[in-house]
Amino acid sequence: xxxxxxxxxxxxxxxxxxxxxxxxxxxxxxxxxxxxxxxxxxxxxxxxxxxxxxxxxxxxxxxxxxxxxxxxxxxxxxxx
Numbered sequence: 001x002x003x004x005x006x007x008x009x010x011x012x013x014x015x016x017x018x019x020x021x022x023x024x025x026x027x028x029x030x031x032x033x034x035x036x037x038x039x040x041x042x043x044x045x046x047x048x049x050x051x052x053x054x055x056x057x058x059x060x061x062x063x064x065x066x067x068x069x070x071x072x073x074x075x076x077x078x079x080x
Contacts, residue, residue: 002026002062006074008035013077018069024062028070029055039075 001017007029030038034053037043046067048054056063 002066004028004066008032016074018066020062020065020069022059022062022065024059026056026058026062026066029057035075038070039072041072045070
């Protein structure tokens, strides 16, 4: 399971285990506004990533595997 940490602004909102078939660690960083859009389902994580509104660090392969697993529920605690 990949460990995905979410950082909104400068505050970590927690770590989530996502079953992507790996043991990778991924950190996703964004702004409170984008986190709210993701939590509300108004913005797709793939689109946010491609637009540069969702920054990533960690294993690039794991990032691409976990992006489709990032539903609105994952961002619910990250709303502003």
